[in-house]
Amino acid sequence: MDKIQNSRISDLLNNQPTTPVAPKTGDIGDFNAILQDRLKVSSHAQTRLQSRNIELDAAAWNRVMSGVEKAAAKGAKESLVLVDDAALVVSVKNRTVITAVDKASLKDNVFTNIDSAVVV
Numbered sequence: 365m366d367k368i369q370n371s372r373i374s375d376l377l378n379n380q381p382t383t384p385v386a387p388k389t390g391d392i393g394d395f396n397a398i399l400q401d402r403l404k405v406s407s408h409a410q411t412r413l414q415s416r417n418i419e420l421d422a423a424a425w426n427r428v429m430s431g432v433e434k435a436a437a438k439g440a441k442e443s444l445v446l447v448d449d450a451a452l453v454v455s456v457k458n459r460t461v462i463t464a465v466d467k468a469s470l471k472d473n474v475f476t477n478i479d480s481a482v483v484v
Contacts (some may be wrong), residue, residue: 402459404430409452409461416466418450431482432456440480447484451475 403425405413412418420428429473435443435456442462445452449467451483453475454460 366397369436396472403432403454404460405469406460406462409462412464416464416469418464420447420450427484428452428454431484432459435480435482438480442478442482443473444478446481453456453478454478463478 423445429446431445432454440456443454443456445454451465451470453462455462
């Protein structure tokens with residue numbers, strides 16, 4: 365599946381329907397409906413994703429969501445989710461990506477205010 369442009373994520377999140385929409389099988393609507401329903405991206409995180417050229421395809425976002433679900437099952441509140449070449453800090457309770465860091469910026473970086481880490 366093609367990589368989803370991060371600029372489209374904020375557009376999609378800003379245009380969320382008030383009632384759930386049944387996704388159509390086999391098109392990008394599947395992923396967008398799942399993302400809107402299960403995981404939000406804060407404006408700060410959206411800015412970081414764009415400025416750091418972090419692009420995650422639908423499969424990677426699904427792994428992130430799976431990691432968040434696993435963290436929630438363990439009682440985590442704020443989790444560092446490592447996926448491919450990116451690290452995302454996620455509010456597990458709010459199901460919101462708070463910030464994103466690319467692989468090049470991971471070296472010598474300290475993550476605070478997290479209580480768990482998930483590698484997906």
